Amino acid sequence: MKRQRDKEETSSDEIISDNIDVDTEDISDEDIEGTISSAMSDCETFDQKEAQVQYEIGANGYPRQIWPEIDPIYESDTSTEEPVNTVGNIPMEWYDDYPHIGYDINGKKIMKPATSDELDKFLNNMEDPDSWLCVKDVLSQQNVKLSEEELEIIRRIQMGAFPDPNYDPYEPTIEWFTSKPEVMPLNATPEPKRRFVPSKWEAKRIMKIVRAIRQGRIVLGKTQTPKPRYYSLWTDNDKPREEHIMQIPAPKIKLPEHDESYNPPAEYLPTDKEKEEWEKMDPEDREKNYLPQKYPCLRAVPAYGRFIQDRFNRCLDLYLAPRMRRNKLNIDPESLLPKLPNPKDLQPFPTSITLSYDAHKGRVREFSIDPSGIWLLSGSDDKTIRMWEITTGRCVKTWDMDEIVHSVAWCPNKDICAFAVAISNKVIIISPPAVCDDETTNLTAQYVASGFNTEKNVEWIKPSTEQGDGFLVIVQHAHNKVIKQITWHRKGDYFATVAPDAGNQGILIHQLSRHQTQQPFRRTKGMVQRVMFHPIKPLFFVATQTFVRIYNLVKQELVKTLQSGVKWISSLDIHSMGDNIIIGSYDKRLCWFDLDLSSRPYKALRFHSKAIRSVAFHKRLPLFASCSDDGTIQIFHGMVYNDLLQNPLIVPVKILKAGHEVVNNLGVLHCEFHPTQPWIISSGADHSLKLWT
Amino acid sequence: MDTLQEEENQIQVRFVTQQKEYAVTDSAILVPTKLRRYGLSEIINHLLGFEKPVPFDFMIDNQFLRTSLEEYLQTKELSTENILTIEYVESMLPPTSLSTFQHDDWISAVKGYNKSLFLTGSYDNHVRIFNTSGECLQTLLGHIAPIKSVAWVSVTGKSKNYRNEHAICLSASQDRSIRSWQVSLTDGQYTPLYDCKGHKESVECISVNSSCTEFASVSLDSSILLWTTIQPEANEEIEKKSKRRKLNKDILAPIATMRGHVGPISSVMFDKNDSNKMYSGGWDHSIRVWDVETRTNIDTKVCFSSYICDKTVLGIACSDNLIASGHSDKLVRIWDPRTEDSAMVKLTLSSHKNWVSCVSWSPKSQFMLASGSYDGTVKIWDIRSRTPLYTIQNSNSQEKNSLMKKLFCIDWDFDMILSGGEDNQLHLYGTKTLDIQS
Incomplete structure (x- = not known):
């Protein structure tokens, strides 16, 4: 029933709208009447149909409605009757x-x-x-008579009233949304959160203003100075508009000169000779690309002949002008250097040459300073060992040997007076006569008296008196390779020898008091360059070509491997505290390792222009040095702090030049600091040793 | 205006002198301010009326005048209206090389005696005694290592050419011993009196006190030993009785050992007047003052200034009240031993180009000293002037390399400076001031 009523309403609405749309002049009465009547008949038929509903008992036992057939009433359509x-x-x-x-x-x-x-x-x-x-x-070319309703509509339109008499423009408004809270509100959703929180966008806007106030773009309480109503048009005060950052002004055209005038003064006009010269010159060589010419009046000036060429050149100028703005870095180069203390504050360190020890006739490969700092021992290619008094430069004693002396080393034990010399595959322990007092001489003799064992690798031989003055022991190695280095343990009982070519017998550790020899490594990795004992702990440093390995001699294990990053290590020295080592390399680098930090160099210094031959720490002062084939010795201040947090301070302080001559590309071969004084001694391929203080 | 200017350029000066024979009038004299030393010297000579001019040096406030008077006044900001008091002394003539005595080896020590006998120690282990004519009177053999220091103890005899005389001298050597010699200067006989053994390292320096009763020696073993010069005759008796192998010399033990230095000691010196005072200098950059009687270290003067600490003391000399020391930082330092401040250097003299190995005060003047250096030069200083008065360079020491022949020892004996070194020659230089009588 409800559905039916809906339909009625809609159909009546249609009718009304139809009526409104009708043009007052072209309304066909029949048409309107037809539709209305059909609608009326529709209503009637629906009523009839409802009456005709029948009920019968369905399968489920409930009555079921049986609707009659719907008659579409095609025959009632008047539109079909007339074309x-x-x-x-x-x-x-x-x-x-x-x-x-x-x-x-x-x-x-x-x-x-x-x-x-x-x-x-x-x-x-x-x-x-x-x-x-x-x-x-x-359309039908016939007269149609207007109905009453149509006439009424026309009349109402003519009156300016609503065409539909039933339309009430003043219906009472229904306040769906009011300010008064309803008992039963239309929308039951709770109040959203945004009603209670302060607005984010407002806060942003306020902050913008606050920021402007802080930056001074908005000044509070500032009275606006009124702009003057009138201003001077021709004043010079107005500034040109600021250029854009990316603006690059076009190159300016050169202003014309006096002689470019059509009527230049006579002094600008070229003489015939000058004209001829100008004609002869190549266009590139000409100072000006025109000749000044004089015309009696402006009327007589012809068209400009070089116009196209000039325009082309101007275009070329614009095209080739720089289009990029390169900002020149305005940095003080001094500020890029690290802040280092002034070398003057780091004194003392050796600064100038004082003495020269000249007597050798061959390269002085290595030398050694005695622990008290009085005597100097040098071994040379001329097969001699010389002992010098350091402060006077006097050669006190000379030993003649059979072979080239590769290494000499004083025994660090102050109670005995002896040194070791490496000659081919022999190590000879010598006590210099008449240098130390009788007590020390006796002690030294006793120290090495017993033993003379013969072992697998080594034979300890008691020398005869004819063999040499002061010879105590000869340590003859089984291999026949050259021993390149001798280094003592700090207590002066053990010493290690290095013969790089001797394979697994390359490193041997000898004990002087008991005449025993140990072979610490069954197999050595790489070619051993240098070995050293740790100054405090029972550690042993072995430098091969690229690595420095640290072994614990008590536990017999590898403690650490230092990766130097250089191609060929030439020398090694350990700081007297034992936590820092320096290495020099044939590829010009000096690397400082802090054993507490990492196995990589803490600092790599590349100051030498040629291979570094030797590096040395001072035993007491914060100094270290490197000497090189370029004939220079470089002195560095290397301060090691007890504080674990503070890294070592390394400052280059001095380059000692002009001491040693470079002979056959060999410069300074060895350098060593004096044990107590801030002096350094160096030996070179020019057969001399120098003292620098 | 010009006249005014000229007037301004003059100053009233009063000349004073301590040398009585050169005294001039006490009244003030107006002299032009542009005058230098030479001009002032001319004025003095004119006032004295000498035919042969005597050169003078001029001092204002105990500082030598090395500029013109005008420049001096400007630097001191003095007015030209006051009277300026100028002291003048007869200036020292340039030293003249008197002679050279050839040795076989480096000379390490030299001592002169009364400008007639020269005792030298050499690296060939020999001690030699020369006279002025260059004759080697004696060569003392016995040491088995280079001599490092020599000293006279006494010379007996009064005749002018030292005939019929005996001399006693000491020599210290690298063989850790000090030997005393009795030398007859007439017949070439010499006897070693006694041997002093006690050092463990090379003996670097010996010094005899002014009364010649005791001497001190220092060594590289950082000890100072004190010995007596008196011959140990009592011991001889005992030794004879004990049937020990009798040597022709006796072995002497030190009467005292003084320790205090760290590291080697390079020089020692008794005070000239007070034989109870002794000074020593070593590689630990310090000069120590010792009380001999109590064997205690009274004072230590450490050479540190703000930037250079490399100051091994190589040589010490003392005058009446000042100590001079030569250092390995190329400086000569003058100390006043009476001041309490241990780091107080009275004066620093810098001109040498290498280590200063030896210093010696002038026996005549309390202001003059000579210093010898490894750069091969002897420099004569007057401590009233910062620059050396004279530099003596051995002309034959031009070497192919930059290093010169080193000097190891120097001694200023009356008016003679003796120096010896690496060039194996004992150089004698005369430092006479001009004599008016001549």
């Missing part, structure tokens, strides 16, 4: 010359109805009292 013109909304005078007035829905011509002439019309008007109510339907 409808389908030409549409066109000017109908197009059909004036034809017998038909259009086409029906089947495409057949609709013939023109018979038209009455003016007299008939007049008569009709006279006869028919309703003729004034007729309107001509253009």
Whole structure:
């Protein structure tokens, strides 16, 4: 029932709207009447149908409605009765010359109805009292009489009233949303959070203002100075608009000179000779690309001949002008250097040459300073060992040997007076006569008296007195390779020898007091360059070509491997505290390792121009040095702090030059600091040793 | 205006002198301020009326005038209206090389005696005695290592050419011993009196006190030993009785050992006047003052200044009240032993180009000293002037390499400076001031 009513309402709405849309002049009465009547009949039929509903018992036992068949009532459609013109909304005078007035829905011509002439019309008007109510339907070319309702609509429109008399424009408003809270609100959602929190966007806007105030773009309490109403147009005060950052001004055209005038003063005009010279010159060589010319008046000046060339050059200038702005870095180069203390504050360190020890006739490969700092021992390629008094440069004693002396080393034990010399595959322990007092001499003799064992690798031989002055022991190695280095343990009982070519017998550790020899490594990795004992702990440093390995001699294990990053290590020295070591390499690098930090160099210094031959720490002062084949010795301040947090401070302080001559690309071969004084002694390929203080 | 200017350029000066024979009038004299030493010297000579001019040096406030008077006044900001008192002394003549005595080896020590006998120690282990004519009177053999220091103890006899005389001298050697010699200067006889053994390292320096009763020696073993010069005759008796192998010399033991230095000691010196005072200098950059009687270290003067600490003391000399020391930082330092401040250097003299190995005060003047250096030069200083008065360079010491022949020893004996070194020659230089009588 409800659905039915809905339908009624909608259909009546349609009717109303139809009525409104109707053009007052072209309304066809029949059409309107037809639709209304059909609607009315629809209503009737629905009512009838409801009455015809039948009930029967369904399968489930409940009554079931049986609806009657719906009759679509096609026959009631009036539109089918009369042909409808389908030409549409066109000017109908197009059909004036034809017998038909259009086409029906089947495409057949609709013939023109018979038209009455003016007299008939007049008569009709006279006869028919309703003729004034007729309107001509253009499509059917017939008069249609307007109905009462249509007349009413027309009348209302003419009055300016609503066409539908039932429309009430002043209906009472229903306040769906009011300020008053309803008992039953339309929307039951709770109040959103944004109603209670302060607005983010407002805060942003406020912050923008606050920031502007802070930056001073907005000044509070500042009274606006009114702009002057008038301003001087020709004043010089106004500034040109600031250029954009990326603006690059075009290159300026050179201003014309006096001689470019059409009427230059006579002094600018070239003489015939100058003209001739100008003509002869290549266009590239000419100072100016024109000749000053004089014309009697502006009228006589011809067209400018070089116009295109000039424009082309100007375009070229613009095209080739720099289009990028390169900012020049304005950095003080001094500020990029690290802050290092002034070398003057780091004194003492050796600064100048003091003494030269010249007597050798061959390269001085290595030397050694005695622990008290009085004597100097040098071994040379001229097969001699010389002992010098350091402070005077006096050669006190000379030993002649059979072979080149590769290494000499004083015994660090101050109670005995002896040194070791490496000659080919022999190590000879010598006590210099008449240098130390009798007590020490006796002690030294006792120290090495017993033993003379013969072992697998080594034979300890007691030398005869003819062999040499002060010879105590000869340590003859089984291998026949050259021993390159001797290094003592700090207590002066053990010493290690290095013979790089001797394979697994390359490193041997000898004990002087018991005449015993140990072979610490069954197999050595790489070619051993240098070995050293740790100054405090029972550690043993072995430098091969690229690595420094640290072994614990007590536990007999590898403690650490230092990766130097150099190609060929030449020398090694350990700081007297034992936590820092330096190595020198043949590829010019000096690397400082802090054993607490990492196995990589803490600092790599590349100051020498040629291979580094030797590096040395001072035993007491914070100094270290490197000497190189370029003939220089470089002195560095290397301060090691007890504080674990503070890294060592390394400052280059001095380059000692002009001491040693470079002979056959060999410069300074060895350097060593004096044990107590800030002096350094160096030996070179120029057969001399130098003392620098 | 010009006259005014000229007036301004003059100053009233009063000349004073301590040398009575050169005294001039006490009244002030107006002299032009542009005058230098030479001009002032001319004025003095004119006032004295000498035919042969005597050169003078001029001092204002105990500082030598080395500029013109005008420049001096400007630097001191003095007015030209006051009277300036100028002291003048007869200036020292340039030293003249008197002779050279050839040795076989480096000379390490030299001592002169009364400008007639020269005792030298050499690296060939010999001690030699020369006279002025260059004759080697004696060569003392006995040491088995280079001599490091020599000293005279006494010379007996009064005749002018030292005939019929005996001399006693000491020599210290690298063989850790000190030997005393009795030398007859007439017949070439010499006897070693006694041997002093006690050092463990080379003996570097010996010094005899002013009364010649005791001497001190220092060694590289950082000890100072004190010995007596008196011959140990009592011991001889005992030794004879004990049937020990009798040597022709006796072995002497030190009467005292003084320790205090760290590291080697290079020089020792008794005070000239007070034989109870002794100074020593070593590689630990310090000069120590010792009380001999109590064998205690009274004072230690450490050479440290703000930037250079490399100051091994190589040689010490003392005058009446000042100590001079030569250092390995190329400086000569003058100390006042009476000041309490241990780091107080009275004066620093810098001109040498290498280590200063030896210093010696002038026996005549308390202001003059000579220093010898490894750069091969002897420099004569007057401590009233910062620059050396004279530099004596051995002309034959031009070497192919930059290092010169080193000097190891120097002695200023009356008016003679003796120096010896690496060039194996004992150089004698005369430092006479001009004599008016001549």
